[in-house]
Amino acid sequence: MSKNKILIVEDDSSIGVVVRAALEAEGFETRICESVAARDELLSQNEFDVMLTDVVLRDQDGINSLGDVMEQHPDMPVIVMSAQNTLETAVRASEIDAFEYFPKPFDLDDLVTAVKQAIARREHAPAGGESGRDFEANLPMVGRSPAMQDVYRMVARLLRNDLSVLILGESGTGKELVAEAIHSLGQRKGGPFIAVNMAAIPAELIEAELFGHEKGAFTGAVGQSIGRFEQAQGGTLFLDEIGDMPYQAQTRLLRALQSGTISRVGGKASIRLDVRIVAATNQDLEKLIEEGKFREDLYYRLNVVPINIPPLRERPEDIGLLARHFLSLASSEGLPNRQIDEDGIAALAKLPWRGNVRELKNQIYRLTLIAREDVISEQLVMQESGSFDAEPEAAAVCSFDAALEQFFRDNRLQSSPGNKLYQKALAEFEKPLLRRVLKEARGNQLKASAMLGINRNTLRKKLNEYGISFSKPG
Ligand SMILES: Nc1ncnc2c1ncn2[C@@H]1O[C@H](COP(=O)(O)OP(=O)(O)OP(=O)(O)O)[C@@H](O)[C@H]1O
Numbered sequence: 001m002s003k004n005k006i007l008i009v010e011d012d013s014s015i016g017v018v019v020r021a022a023l024e025a026e027g028f029e030t031r032i033c034e035s036v037a038a039r040d041e042l043l044s045q046n047e048f049d050v051m052l053t054d055v056v057l058r059d060q061d062g063i064n065s066l067g068d069v070m071e072q073h074p075d076m077p078v079i080v081m082s083a084q085n086t087l088e089t090a091v092r093a094s095e096i097d098a099f100e101y102f103p104k105p106f107d108l109d110d111l112v113t114a115v116k117q118a119i120a121r122r123e124h125a126p127a128g129g130e131s132g133r134d135f136e137a138n139l140p141m142v143g144r145s146p147a148m149q150d151v152y153r154m155v156a157r158l159l160r161n162d163l164s165v166l167i168l169g170e171s172g173t174g175k176e177l178v179a180e181a182i183h184s185l186g187q188r189k190g191g192p193f194i195a196v197n198m199a200a201i202p203a204e205l206i207e208a209e210l211f212g213h214e215k216g217a218f219t220g221a222v223g224q225s226i227g228r229f230e231q232a233q234g235g236t237l238f239l240d241e242i243g244d245m246p247y248q249a250q251t252r253l254l255r256a257l258q259s260g261t262i263s264r265v266g267g268k269a270s271i272r273l274d275v276r277i278v279a280a281t282n283q284d285l286e287k288l289i290e291e292g293k294f295r296e297d298l299y300y301r302l303n304v305v306p307i308n309i310p311p312l313r314e315r316p317e318d319i320g321l322l323a324r325h326f327l328s329l330a331s332s333e334g335l336p337n338r339q340i341d342e343d344g345i346a347a348l349a350k351l352p353w354r355g356n357v358r359e360l361k362n363q364i365y366r367l368t369l370i371a372r373e374d375v376i377s378e379q380l381v382m383q384e385s386g387s388f389d390a391e392p393e394a395a396a397v398c399s400f401d402a403a404l405e406q407f408f409r410d411n412r413l414q415s416s417p418g419n420k421l422y423q424k425a426l427a428e429f430e431k432p433l434l435r436r437v438l439k440e441a442r443g444n445q446l447k448a449s450a451m452l453g454i455n456r457n458t459l460r461k462k463l464n465e466y467g468i469s470f471s472k473p474g
């Protein structure tokens with residue numbers, strides 16, 4: 001039996017050599033080349049069983065011409081290896097129907113296994129999938145840590161099916177962003193993306209909100225209303241904060257998902273659903289199940305594909321990229337154009353980021369406003385992080401008016417219109433207020449939210465956002 005032939009396209013010879021050695025040790029015959037031109041030359045003269053290819057090659061972006069290669073060699077599985085490690089690369093690899101995608105650095109054993117699987121697939125079912133190269137989507141996810149690459153790979157696998165997804169992660173980690181990416185890059189991108197926040201709807205209104213109602217269905221139902229499920233027809237329904245859904249509504253949701261149909265509250269007609277479900281929560285659903293607060297059967301229905309987004313403190317290597325991303329975002333929104341140096345980033349990476357990416361984003365916007373120089377320094381980062389954690393007493397010596405004056409001076413806002421002054425001032429003064437009230441309530445969030453007259457989830461979100469926690473005195 002002749003050996004299976006593998007083509008390796010890799011311009012980093014140190015990687016090429018080890019990949020080649022690993023494959024030859026498994027009895028494969030290999031050819032290696034370093035450019036698109038050499039690849040095309042080899043492909044025109046040889047039959048290969050599998051091609052392994054890097055993305056950015058010396059002469060060009062290797063992935064752009066891959067679509068053509070795959071059209072000409074529909075039976076040759078292609079495995080993409082890339083050091084780009086962005087969501088974009090993972091998605092592009094999936095769009096051209098690559099057999100597998102390996103962000104560098106990867107495990108050689110995994111690569112060899114994928115090559116064997118690719119050969120097995122080729123022998124049992126010749127491929128020949130259509131290739132789409134019109135990938136133009138705007139991809140807002142930043143971060144190249146191994147943990148985020150796992151997230152990207154998962155997202156890429158979800159684009160051509162309608163499997164239910166459950167996104168888990170602390171507040172501010174990017175759950176909604178991932179849900180949007182799954183929708184806007186996937187096969188339902190032409191349809192609507194409808195988000196509903198279970199924590200924000202009063203329990204008694206949830207069913208009407210999700211399923212709609214007929215005129216007169218209950219007191220106050222003056223007209224007919226189309227629910228979120230129907231609004232999401234042909235698209236994606238994002239059930240946010242699913243852990244906060246009241247038990248009774250969970251039962252109704254489960255029934256809808258099981259039957260694939262809904263009826264409006266007070267209505268008889270059964271409406272067939274064509275909706276992808278993506279749910280998210282920052283709560284521990286398994287614990288809620290144990291406590292009898294979440295239906296286990298609903299959990300399994302939603303959790304077909306789980307995606308775990310790790311907290312920012314577990315991927316500090318993403319902080320630099322995120323910080324620079326938010327600086328350019330801030331500047332595109334009319335804030336001063338600032339840079340940050342490596343020392344500044346190192347200082348950011350040491351902070352706890354209890355509010356995760358959202359807190360980092362807010363902090364970068366604040367630093368942008370406060371900085372008096374173009375480059376945000378380590379010193380400024382430290383100084384501001386200090387004020388974040390400072391005891392309220394120390395900060396509260398000046399009067400409110402004096403603080404307001406200082407805010408104006410610091411931000412040089414007097415003569416700049418369109419500066420969202422109201423929002424900025426609110427954010428500035430909300431923080432000490434929340435700290436003060438939390439202290440008054442001795443850390444009891446329920447009590448604090450009652451004092452403030454805001455929803456407990458809103459409070460929790462804001463505390464996370466500002467990285468405020470209450471430590472009992474003494
Ligand atoms: N990887 C990322 N790259 C760029 N921006 C991000 C990333 N992750 C999160 N963000 C930004 O951080 C903010 C919070 O993200 P998002 O709302 O998706 O978090 P969440 O997990 O849904 O939070 P919550 O649990 O509080 O609802 C948003 O402004 C979002 O755009």
Ligand SMILES: [Mg+2]
Binds near residue numbers: 175176240
């Ligand atoms: Mg969210």
